[in-house]
Amino acid sequence: MPPDMHMSRWRNFASSGVAAGIVSLGVTLLASWLANGVPPRALLAIPADPRVAVALLASVALVGLTSRDTPFSWRRFANFAIFAAAASAFALLAIAGVRTGAFGAMGVSQWVAVSAGLVLVFFASCLGLVQAVARSGWTLLEPEQIELLRERARLNVLSATAIAALGLALIVLSLAGPESVLPPAAALAGALVLLAAATVPSVAAWRLMDELDRTLTYETGNLSFYLVLLLGGGWATLAHLGFIPAAAPLDWLTMLAVISFPATYIAAGRRRLLSK
């Protein structure tokens, strides 16, 4: 790699990392103030907490590393800030829902399933929102991003619908059971309807995909199998040997619902499709 390119990658890493640090710190302080009523004076002590400091450093490193090939721009900074604020607001609402008992009495498996379902719904909403922004031609997006989003509008809307339905199905299933808010029969009916609502747009999306999309989908499926084998198989092995408790059926459903998302990132990353 030429020295000037090496330097520019470091500049991109530093500028994007610092921007991520500022946004993450701002969001953390705002969330602490809004959710826990931490007085403004005590807020300054929060970044000194080792756990918060590690999380902030992780955010800086992650954003810096993933942005090292892309120069800093205020437009990207604004996009990142909006996304971070929306994600935080969504997370705060979810935490408030759990704390106030809106989801009924919840065990760890249910809590994890509801959280995973909410994350899926959040990402689907973001995808829908970005699509709407591209349609409106709002200047927050790069012109080439707008063009790409417009080209793939139907595919993205179908994908967002499928992801949202899958997330909602997970939430509905996790809300069923003793001391929970949904009776099992109603949850089963709801989950079946939502799984159909996830399957139909997925099939329609498949028909709109070109060969690169389909290749990535095959690779994602392949990787998902090995991730389930690794995580689920590892868990089952340890549980069989008595080291840890066995996975609940809901844990398996959560794993199966979300495993394709890290697999998608790995598949795209292996082909260097996540960088420009």
Add this chain to the structure above:
Amino acid sequence: MKNRLKDMREAKGWSQGELARRLGVSRQTINAVETDKYDPSLPLALRMAKLFGVAVPELFIDRWEPEEE
């Protein structure tokens, strides 16, 4: 696999979107092929070669040579 798709596309004065439209694929696919991130299927490679009026080996460069007997 290295290829000369970008040179040939630019020689025709086409944008990535224009080439994608002519080949019935997404612009992302054209970009991925041009940047060596994706090797197209044989049918797509044949279509590309036909579109530019060249043979596939002129478009996609493979240095492999068979071993001598």
